Amino acid sequence: MARNRIERYANIVLTITAAALILPSWEQYEEKMVVQAAARQKATTSGTESPIPMISEQNSQATAQTTRMVIDRFNEAFNQHDTDALAALLTDDTVFEDTSPAPDGQRIEGKAAVVSFWRAWFARNADAKFEAEEMIVSGDRAVVRWVYRKLRRGQPWHLRGVDVFTVRDGKVAAKLAYVKG
Secondary structure, three states: OHHHHHHHHHHHHHHHHHHHHHOOOHHHHHHHHHHHHHHHHHHHOOOOOOOOOOHHHHHHHHHHHHHHHHHHHHHHHHHOOOHHHHHHOEEEEEEEEOOOOOOOOOEEEOHHHHHHHHHHHHHHOOOOEEEEEEEEEEOOEEEEEEEEEEEEOOEEEEEEEEEEEEEEOOEEEEEEEEEOO
């Protein structure tokens, strides 16, 4: 029972930390709220409220939808170990931060280097699968909470973590990975 409570607490902390990485600062949030309030007031001065959302809200929603779609495609290609499909989803200047070696992992820059790293990783981890447990999207940023599963010494094994993604022009510009313990 204590283990379940600790795991729930750890998941909450991980989710809050992930959200803090992608959400705008409080000042940016307040500024956005002031701008939206002013636009609503302007739209209602004639006595009728406009049913059309503000352009910036539409753009933000469209960006978030694109980000979610790109990350879903990325995760599907990753689980199929399809480096060609992954390459098509990466910017030329993409950055990947691996979780190892401890304590900070390694940073790999550029599409060719990242694809080469994953090609070798897939060869060493042929049975590896990532299950996305939750995705939090804000504009062009996303945090994916995941479980990585594989066999280790013939026994089922897993590891939990998060990826912090940045999407630019419909492609992954950064994937920064973090793990528990």
